Amino acid sequence: MRFIAGLLAAALILTGCSTADAKDIRTSGIRADFVVTVKDRSRGADVRGTLRAGTLTYVKLGDGESLHVTGGTASTDLRHSKSLGVTSYLGRLDGEQRAGTEITFDLRRDSENQSAPRSTVVLPERLQLTAPAIGTTASRKSPLAVRFDSAPTDLPTTVHWSGPCIQDGELRLPSGAVGGQIPANAIRLAATPSPGQPGVACTIKVKVFRQAIGVRDPAFKDGTVIAEAQSTRELTSIS
Missing domain, CATH: 2.60.40 (Immunoglobulin-like)
Structure with a gap:
């Protein structure tokens, strides 16, 4: 019963989610949660970023804004995704992402808003x-x-x-x-x-x-930077 109740609670929460345009929100009002995941012996790494203003309001980047990620010699711009009311940014770093590699999340904003170029975390041992x-x-x-x-x-x-x-x-x-x-x-x-x-x-x-815990850029209000190795x-x- 607790399992079913948990699913119902999650559904209610997701139903109440909303999305706001980034142009209406300063970087200092954004919570950023970044995750990079390495799986088994896969060479690359999956990356995900979620930006929120409040608990249930997700932030969508506008024209001239992007979430860029680098790791070793690889880099990528994360693509916008929305599922069950949750707005997030997804991507993959190709090439060999070894333990000890520093991953950097770089939020690039337009000229009217402060960018947050350096949220970092180091990959743990696979x-x-x-x-x-x-x-x-x-x-x-x-x-x-x-x-x-x-x-x-x-x-x-x-x-x-x-x-x-x-x-x-x-x-x-x-x-x-x-x-x-x-x-x-x-x-x-x-x-x-x-x-x-x-x-x-x-x-x-x-x-x-x-999991290894990283350091978020001080321009953000709050958030986490996590690197996870899993099998x-x-x-x-x-x-």
Whole structure:
């Protein structure tokens, strides 16, 4: 029931979203949230920027304005996207984006508004899941081993699980760990089965990730700059 209530609450929030033109908002009134994501052994990086004025008002850039991102020798202008009322800017940095590379988000505004050229974050060490194996069927009543390859890092790693029949959950691993175990019964059904109902099975996603926190440009009112390394596996979860 909590899962369904969460979906309803999210739908209500999204219904109330609005979009404002950037020309009506000073940079000092904008909250900027930037994320760069590297996945498994993929060479490039996905980048996303969200600009807001208030909690539910998204900012759309106008003519002569852009959100530019650079990393190593690669660069790109993010493209405008709108889905379920959320306005964001998306793109991809090609080429090899290695750990330690500094990613820079550069908001370029027109002559009447202050630009914000330097929100930065450094990419963390990548990771690659080695267990559970692809196609695994795992009982929620038994512990589930999670292992991954990674270069040494001081950043902690988190194991997260989600799926249509279960509640989202996560397990924080200590810095330096290259594996852990999801305890028995930690993966819980989203709804209690009815008496006599057969065992519930569904495909779930297990993701391991770590995040580095960057520094936003001081021209913004508020915001975050995050670099995330992640690796995911799908498996079948059974009773």
